[in-house]
Amino acid sequence: MTTKTISVTQTLAQLGVTRPTQASPLFAALRREFDRDAEAAREEAGWKAFRDAWLGRKSGVLAQITENWLKPAPPELKRAVGQALNELRPHVEAVVEARRAAIEAGAEQAAAARERVDLSLPGVERPIGSRHLIRQTFEEIERIFLALGYTVVEGPEIETPYYNFEALNIPEHHPARDTMDTFYLHLPPGITPRLLRTHTSPVQVHAMEAQKPPVRIIVPGKVYRRDNPDATHSFMFHQVEGLAVDTDITFCEFKGTVEYLVTQFFGPTVKTRLRPSYFPFTEPSAEVDASCHVCGGSGCRTCKFSGWIELFGAGMVDPAVYGFVNYDAKRLSGFAFGLGVDRFAMLKYGINDIQLFFQNDVRFLRQFP
Amino acid sequence: MKLLYNWIQEFVDVAAPAEEVRARLSLAGIAIDALEDSPAGPLLDADLTTNRPDCLGHYGVAREVAALYRLRLKSVEMALKEAAQKGDEVTRVEIECPELCGRYTARVIRGVKVAPSPDWLRQRLEALGQTPINNVVDATNYVLFELGHPLHAFDLNQLAKGRIVVRRARPGEKMKTLDGFERALTPEMCLIADAARAVAVAGVMGGAESEIAFESRNVLLESAWFDPISIRRTSKALGLRTEASTRFERGADPAMAELASRRCAALIQQLAGGEILAGVVDVYPGRPQPRKIEFTRKELLRVMGGDVPDKEIEGILSALGFAPRRVDATPGSRDSLMAAWECRQPSWRADATREIDLVEEVARHYGFDKFPARLPTVKQAAARLPYAEAEDRMRERLIGLGYREIVTIPHVDPERDTLFRAEDITPARLANPLAEDASMLRTSGAVTMAAALEWNLNRGQRNLRLFEIGQTYELNGAQPVETRVLTLGVTGLAREKSIHEEARAQTSADLKGDLDQIGQLAGGLLWEPGGPEWLHPARAARFHLEHPAAPADRAALGCAGQLGRRVAERFKLRQDVFLAELRLDPLYAGDRAARTAMRYAPLSRFPAVERDFSLILADGTRLAQVVEAIHTLGIAEVSSIEAVDLFRGGQIPAGKFSLLVRVTFLSPDATLTEAQLTGFTACIVAALEQNLGAVLRAT
Known part of the structure; x- marks a missing residue:
């Protein structure tokens, strides 16, 4: 093995190098040649030959120089040649390594360019289902009240008039019955009439019959009113009833609870307003309004330009109701509310037709993963 | 009730703009839905609650306005000529x-x-x-x-x-x-x-x-x-x-x-x-006795949790006609906690007879906004429904299996309900339905599920996996019974064609697999052929819980299969539809039992070994028979037996089919030797040949 221009198989004497000053130009020429070789080593095979040519253990240029130049050199040259060789060696080693790295990187780059995945192509999507938006809304409301120490209970959808009306202080012929047009079951005469509950409130009565205060319950469920279906009415819809009865529950706790619910559900900036109203089973009664979460209260189509949205009815439990469940009305007080889950979901997600919930069109269901 | 503002003004000298009066009335319980102009002046549209007939006239509303603005209500007393x-x-x-x-x-x-x-x-x-x-x-x-x-x-x-x-x-x-x-x-x-x-x-x-x-x-x-x-x-x-x-x-x-x-x-x-x-x-035979109502600060505080000054209490109650009179021992002590007033029920307020009614009157006129908001103290631990977690686990699985949840209205067409109803079930009919086709409460979830599939298929949505957690309704004598059920509805492709995969249609095997994965939550399902009439007779099945939690749960948990042609035609379903329905209470009970029994089984440190048996079997031979034949051998090292391939035709003679069975062997104590495995295999082959007439194919 030898270089193209300078023979490393001959001794220095044979090359006519006798003085120390001649070593430096000799090595400079050698280095130029090495650099040219390095430049030429562009792929893996070429690089290996290049490496072996210069660093090969026996026939590499550096090994040959040691063997042929340095060892037989006369003492006056040995020092200069040794020094020049020591300077050349790290250069050679560094460049050889650098070339290897560069070649490898280049190869990877090429491979990457060839094999790169097109990220605009879809991945493999296994079909996944979804919870119905009504269910999601139930769960959201449930979580809010679980955090406040409420227990979830439920009751039958088919009720007796006693639980749906009488025990809630709505006697027969009470005008409030007009606001809750009722489906009755077709049963033989002489049997206790049965109806589809018009609200989840009957479960309040069942719950108070079954347990002593304190009471903190919520009641999710389906309710039915005999309304002709349109964009805002369905003869079946969903409510979450809430009831808290204790010796220390006042209107202030009622208000705090309602405000907590509204901000948790609609957002921290939404304000709550209680408007006096009337329900036979609460007193004082209130309509709960929320500042419009769409426009923030400045007026828009959602809030009919009033800045407020009517959410649900609520109030302090009317003492007459305690009479039906043998609770001591003089000692106990509490609040109750019945919120429309469908309405909450419609407001929160901008849904303009309640029928969409029950048509179950998958194009609708998909929108709420 | 419509109200002219200038008419109200005849009885009370209120000068505020109509818009302001509207807002204040609304916040005091006299809801004014709209304010419009009319040739006779600004018109308020009041949406009155049924307890306030006294406000079904301008004078009554003027009384509320007078109370709000603390103005005098003019008398309407007059003399006649x-x-x-x-x-x-x-x-x-x-x-x-x-x-x-x-x-x-x-x-x-x-x-x-x-x-x-x-x-x-x-x-x-x-x-x-x-x-x-x-x-x-x-x-x-x-x-x-x-x-x-x-x-x-x-x-x-x-x-x-x-x-x-x-x-x-x-x-x-x-x-x-x-x-x-x-x-x-x-x-x-x-x-x-x-x-x-x-x-x-x-x-x-x-x-x-x-x-x-x-x-x-x-x-x-x-x-x-x-x-x-x-x-x-x-x-x-x-x-x-x-x-x-x-x-x-x-x-x-x-x-x-x-x-x-x-x-x-x-x-x-x-x-x-x-x-x-x-x-x-x-x-005047029904002259009402004037009723006295006591109003105390104690009750106000007990109900409202916030105080109202004497001056406000007296002002409000007087303006509304309740004529309050301090009657406690120290009437001179202002805002006393012991303050009590004797009030008189006005003839126009039949609704106000109790102290609580006066509390409401004071509170609504004082302003609900003036009472502070605070959260109640928590005295009990919160609790979800007893079966909530079991339902969560099931719902999670269903969603993971690609099912979308639906919610349906249980009012159905009796004719449609009949298609899915067993003869011994008495349906609950409505006495006053809105329409004949919504006059019965569904006796199965399948009837509304079929309708949901119908709705989607009619709108070009052809690949569907739906579930509903709902109720069915029936009468037991005159007693209504509500039963919680899960209904599944599946049609179209299990997998759509994509650049990665081929399309694959859903079959009844998809439904069975999905149900088994649900059933695993409750310890597994046992299947048997046959099912209700609305299912395709060759693809109908019933299933039971393998480990029912209570004797009552031994009855069939549910049924599954392909919807029969007759019913499919009634719903105009033009592609194969698969339905399943099961009762949830036994499943939830089974889930609870399975959770309670759940224990860790140590993992073997030794490798499992698989051996495949390619069998040719007579048509009609069931996998269960193969499994049974192997289990009967009592080889403790058999850890699982699975069918991995099944085909007919080709080189397989008529009347036979080929079944590839994979048996996995595992010992908790040692690595299985080749000699052991050879022994097991020989036993298995002999048993299958002997008991089932199986022929081992060369593999």
Whole structure:
């Protein structure tokens, strides 16, 4: 093995190098040649030959120089040649390594360019289902009240008039019955009439019959009113009833609870307003309004330009109701509310037709993963 | 109820803009839905709650306004210019049913000239949505809207003997009301009659024969009080709801009856001339005893949790007519915790009889916004429904398996329900459905699931996996029974064609696999062929829980399969549909039992070894038989037996099929040796050959 221009198989004497000053130009020429070789080593095979040519253990240029130049050199040259060789060696080693790295990187780059995945192509999507938006809304409301120490209970959808009306202080012929047009079951005469509950409130009565205060319950469920279906009415819809009865529950706790619910559900900036109203089973009664979460209260189509949205009815439990469940009305007080889950979901997600919930069109269901 | 702002202003000197009054009324419980302009001035549209009939007139709303602004409510007391002759000389009133009519007043105005009303009056009535008729009738309507008390004007000359008899209708009695309809009356109804016949349905509508016409000269003016429940029943029975019936059924003010009569008589005289006979004929059997109501600060604080100063309490209650009077031991001690007031129920507030009613009055006028908001203290741990976690786990799995949840309305078409109903089930029908096709409560979830699939298929959504967690309804005798069920509905492709995968249609095997994954939550399902009639007979199955939690849960948990052709055609489902339905309570119980029994099984440190057996079996041989044959050998190292391939045709002779069974061997104690495995394999092959006539294919 030898270089193209300078023979490393001959001794220095044979090359006519006798003085120390001649070593430096000799090595400079050698280095130029090495650099040219390095430049030429562009792929893996070429690089290996290049490496072996210069660093090969026996026939590499550096090994040959040691063997042929340095060892037989006369003492006056040995020092200069040794020094020049020591300077050349790290250069050679560094460049050889650098070339290897560069070649490898280049190869990877090429491979990457060839094999790169097109990220605009879809991945493999296994079909996944979804919870119905009504269910999601139930769960959201449930979580809010679980955090406040409420227990979830439920009751039958088919009720007796006693639980749906009488025990809630709505006697027969009470005008409030007009606001809750009722489906009755077709049963033989002489049997206790049965109806589809018009609200989840009957479960309040069942719950108070079954347990002593304190009471903190919520009641999710389906309710039915005999309304002709349109964009805002369905003869079946969903409510979450809430009831808290204790010796220390006042209107202030009622208000705090309602405000907590509204901000948790609609957002921290939404304000709550209680408007006096009337329900036979609460007193004082209130309509709960929320500042419009769409426009923030400045007026828009959602809030009919009033800045407020009517959410649900609520109030302090009317003492007459305690009479039906043998609770001591003089000692106990509490609040109750019945919120429309469908309405909450419609407001929160901008849904303009309640029928969409029950048509179950998958194009609708998909929108709420 | 529509209200003219300038009419309200006649009774209270309120100067605030109508918009402000609207807002303040709304926040005090008199909801004003809209404020519009009318030729008669700004018009408030009040949506009144049923407990406040006193606000069904301008004067009543003016009282609320006066209380809100702490202004004086003007009196409507007035005196009449009366003729010398007395009214009771020309008419007589008799109440035969005092339980239905608590008060009846009659005034006589003679010599009126019936004519159209003047513009100012017509304008006001028209603004309230009323059609003006003539000055006498319009005067009664005007006072109705002003004072909230209904009145009726009879043509005195048309009343036999000029007499009024208030009585129940006789069986079979009929009468023509002034809207021209002949009304069949019943003895529950209260009538106004003269000496001969019915002349009005009390508190609802007058009769045609005695109505005021342009030639009428003499008027008998009725102002009465009728029992609310009776009026409500009558109004409902006749399907006749009027301004009068609305007020009486919610509770009119008996004390107002006479004053309204006076006011109306004066207005008639002003509009139509004539002379008012002296005095009023007033039969008042139901004079209410003035009720005293105590109001204490203690109760206010107990209910409201926040205080209201004495001055506010007294101001509000006085303005609303409750005439509060301090009655506690130290009336001079301002804002005392022991403060108590004795109040008087005003005649117009039948709704306010208890202390709590006064608490509400004070609170709503003081302002709900003035009470602070705070959260109650928590005294109990929260709890979800007992089965909530089991349901969560099931729902999670279903969603992971690609099912979308639906919610359906359980009202169904009886014809459709019948398709899915076993004969021994009694459905619950509605007595008053909105429509025939929504007149029954579903007895299965499958009927509404099929409808949901139908809806989607009709809208080009062809690949569906749906589930519903809902209820079915039936009658057990007369006792309604609600049962929680899970329903699955599957159709179209299990996998759509993509650049990565080939398309694959869903089959009943998809449904079975999905149900097994649900069943695993409760310890697994056992399957058997057969199912209800609505399923395809060859692809119908029932399943049970492998480990029922209670004896009652041993009955079939549910059924699954392909929807039968007959039913599919009724729903016009043009592609294969697979349905399943199961009862949830046993599943949840099974889930609880399985969770309780759940324990760690140590993992073997030694490798498992698989051996495949390629078998040729006679048609009709079931995998279960193969598994059974292997299990019978009692090889403890057999850890699983799976079918990994099945095919017919090709080199397989007719009447046979090829089944590739993979058996996995595993020992907890040692690595299995080749000799052991060879032994196991030989046993298995021998057993399958012997018991099932299986032939081992060369692999």
